Amino acid sequence: MSKSWSHNRAVEHIDKKIADVKDITVKDYVRDMSLESIPTNVAYRVDGVHMYADIQNLEDMLNITHVEGTDCHKRTLRFLDQHYRAVKRILNRVDARRVDFHSQRLHSLFTKPYNSDTDAELKRVQRAVATAKLMIDVLAQTGDDDEQIPAAKLRIGIDTGLALAVNNGRKGNREPLFLGDPANHAAKLASNNSAKGIYLTNAARMAIGLTEKDAPEKAALTNEEIKDCQDAAKLDVTADEIVEEWREDLKNNPIGGYQFTRQTPPLCDMDISTLTPANSKRQEMVSLYADIDGFTAYVAEHIDDNAEDVVRTLHVIRAELERVVTSDFQGRRVRFIGDCVQALSCDGTAHTTDEQTTISESTRLAGALRSSFNLAIERLNAKDYETGELGLAIGFDIGPISVTRLGRQGDRVRCAIGRKVIESENRQCACSGVETAIGQAAYEAATDAVKDLFGKTRKIANLDYNEATEALADKGDESAKQARTEAYAGAPAIILADNREVRPYAITTAGESDNS
Incomplete structure (x- = not known):
């Protein structure tokens, strides 16, 4: 047949x-609600900040050899694996959640503080920006010269607003999926073009008191604007600490040969x-x-x-x-x-x-x-x-x-x-x-x-x-x-x-x- x-x-x-x-039930997401294993007939309205981090040199890794043989695939997978471990460690330390890691694209979410007022949104965006800078600083150090693994070059997009959280996946692969403008707009900002940096939609810019831009995809945050967010967020971890923990973890839990x-x-x-x-x-x-x-x-x-x-x-x-x-x-x-x-x-x-x-x-x-x-x-x-x-x-x-x-x-x-x-x-x-x-x-x-x-x-x-x-x-x-x-x-x-x-x-x- x-x-x-x-x-x-x-x-x-x-x-x-x-x-x-x-019969579908739609609920407002509040503290202490689990986003794991959401039933198929349930959805949550989630007010949060969405961040996409796009690794821009993935294609460079895949094209490191003329022929697409096993060598370039092994290096690319090790490249992704090392950087995924580092980023996951960062998200755990700053109390954010990984939504998805799809090849070169990492989607994460900030929901705390849970309130829907402007002050809570301000704090969420500031925390996301500070975390984005931490990612850039950490992944600049997580290459491996011995394995011919370069540091990752990141372009990061951030948006804020209301999204629908539903179940994503089947059986043992269930995790939340977020539908709506903030996730989509953040993803488009991250994958827009080759310029590195941290980019905010106008909604996210306004949330932290910045002026709107006619072309936010071309307006990377300045060092001063990033520093203001870092000072306000007061993340309880540094890039050096993450890198040290990451190296120790790799030593204790090696990736292994592909x-x-x-x-x-x-x-x-x-x-x-x-x-x-x-x-x-x-x-x-x-x-x-x-x-x-x-x-x-x-x-x-x-x-x-x-x-x-x-x-x-x-x-x-x-x-x-x-x-x-x-x-x-x-x-x-x-x-x-x-x-x-x-x-x-x-x-x-x-x-x-x-x-x-x-x-x-x-x-x-x-x-x-x-x-x-x-x-x-x-x-x-x-x-x-x-x-x-x-x-x-x-x-x-x-x-x-x-x-x-x-x-x-x-x-x-x-x-x-x-x-x-x-x-x-x-x-x-x-x-x-x-x-x-x-x-x-x-x-x-x-x-x-x-x-x-x-x-x-x-x-x-x-x-x-x-x-x-x-x-x-x-x-x-x-x-x-x-x-x-x-x-x-x-x-x-x-x-x-x-x-x-x-x-x-x-x-x-x-x-x-x-x-x-």
Whole structure:
């Protein structure tokens, strides 16, 4: 049986998920509330300061060698591991929480003091700025010349305001996810361009008495402005103390050598929760990002008057996208990054990746994700739930990718790195909410059918499962032809007026026949 998407399967799963979130409770977050393991039908309104720290020289590490072999991946993972340990130690000492550490991007949150008044917000922003400076100072010292690990170059973005905290993840990988303007704006500031420094949105600037800027992404805090925040925050730790503790921790809990083995396809069998440096995975595979376009604006519009529908929409769409990746196409969801799904796909054997099949199946996977997304919106709207003007932006590419977990035993975070991981995210970011884009490497290695589908721009609008499968099958793509043949065989027969029997392919994939 080939990988395939079914309208009926999708409807059944989406309707079940809608029923699971029929009753949603939204609470205001106050002291002593736990953000761990938030139930699916609960969300918290959290007033806090969000900080994103972007390590700007990750790509330099991945490109340290001409060929993307194991050496550059090992150094990059060690680079990330060392810096993650240092940053986690800082956050523990300043009473902030790590939200996510996604490759080069660290998201953290400051909620104390808990009050919603302007004085509490002032103190939170000052503490975030002081912590950002501490991170910069510490990570400037946490390189390793012997291992050819450079110091990290940081650009940090900070915003303040109200966000929705919901459950992020499945089973043993549960942690809070924050939806809304402050997390999104801080992330955009951090990843804006190559200039280092600490950058505040106008909301955060005003909270600490600074003037607004027409282009806050170009207005790094001055040394004097940072010093004022440090003096006010009075952090009870110095960079030298953190570095000394970090070095001692590395000595007592060494990272260990990275060892790679291949994951025999299908990737859905990969248990990321068991991976360690000595048990990491690496092979040629597709990295795919699918981002819910327009979601931040949708959250901002409804966070006060209809947060319940925001929570419903997010959980239903994400659960269905994950099902398509893991169940329909036997891929592996790496993580949810806000309203974005990061996934991996690979076809082949224990020894080799079948690149053309992997790319063809990933093209059809992208189409299936859009079909399920559109269907989820349709089913939510049928229940009179408000879904705003959302879309799905998809980008993917193929190349060597390493999958592991960083950090110490008991405090590890999952990580998938590779040049094409970065490129697939870049391709997704360049898409509108109706577009799917393929990276240059995947395009060059693809079948002629895939190349014809995406064209010279390597981007296509409104690519759903039917179109992807039919277009590829018509051009002789073997994966798509097999899927179409099996769909024909399983479709219910229709008896025409002349007693001929037909089995329209569209019935099993779109719920109704296009034949009339």
